Amino acid sequence: MADSVEVLITASTLPSYSHPGDAGADLHSSEALVLEPGQRATVGTGVAIALPDGYAAFVVPRSGLASKHGITIVNSPGTVDAGYRGEIKVALLNTDSSMPYSVAVGDRIAQLIIMPVTRARFIEVERLPGSDRGEGGFGSTGTAARTASDSTAGVNA
Ligand SMILES: O=c1ccn([C@H]2C[C@H](O)[C@@H](COP(=O)(O)OP(=O)(O)OP(=O)(O)O)O2)c(=O)[nH]1
Numbered sequence: 322m323a324d325s326v327e328v329l330i331t332a333s334t335l336p337s338y339s340h341p342g343d344a345g346a347d348l349h350s351s352e353a354l355v356l357e358p359g360q361r362a363t364v365g366t367g368v369a370i371a372l373p374d375g376y377a378a379f380v381v382p383r384s385g386l387a388s389k390h391g392i393t394i395v396n397s398p399g400t401v402d403a404g405y406r407g408e409i410k411v412a413l414l415n416t417d418s419s420m421p422y423s424v425a426v427g428d429r430i431a432q433l434i435i436m437p438v439t440r441a442r443f444i445e446v447e448r449l450p451g452s453d454r455g456e457g458g459f460g461s462t463g464t465a466a467r468t469a470s471d472s473t474a475g476v477n478a
């Protein structure tokens with residue numbers, strides 16, 4: 322197994338990794354509720370953690386719930402700061418236009434990914450250094466397949 326880190330926790334149900342090597346530990350709902358089509362709800366997990374400095378936790382959707390039932394997370398990825406000691410909550414959204422979705426206590430509704438993070442020292446300047454991309458963004462490279470000749474010489478060679 323790769324690196325792991327100790328995280329202090331209080332929990333009604335511990336987050337659970339399903340397989341060795343999984344990045345996400347599943348978070349269990351501490352409440353029962355029904356999400357009507359298009360409805361969102363901030364759902365408890367009964368979990369609070371104290372992350373070491375230099376780490377953050379990210380609350381992200383489960384792909385099975387998303388692809389089978391249209392259940393996603395409004396603010397995905399939800400960011401849990403190292404200093405946060407409150408209950409981790411999940412802002413679930415039912416994107417399905419016709420099917421309600423029922424959550425039972427204990428259901429695995431999201432997953433938590435622990436990652437090292439860094440903080441910036443913002444250094445204000447008059448003008449940024451140039452780059453190949455420049456200000457191109459938001460689809461500037463299109464969607465069609467790229468050929469070797471499209472690529473900057475050397476990058477994909
Ligand atoms: O999905 C999430 C996202 C955040 N949080 C908790 C932990 C996080 O440290 C805190 C604040 O989150 P964030 O900074 O994203 O929210 P904000 O709207 O900026 O609130 P604040 O003003 O408290 O920072 O809320 C959760 O429990 N679940």
Ligand SMILES: [Mg+2]
């Ligand atoms: Mg904030």
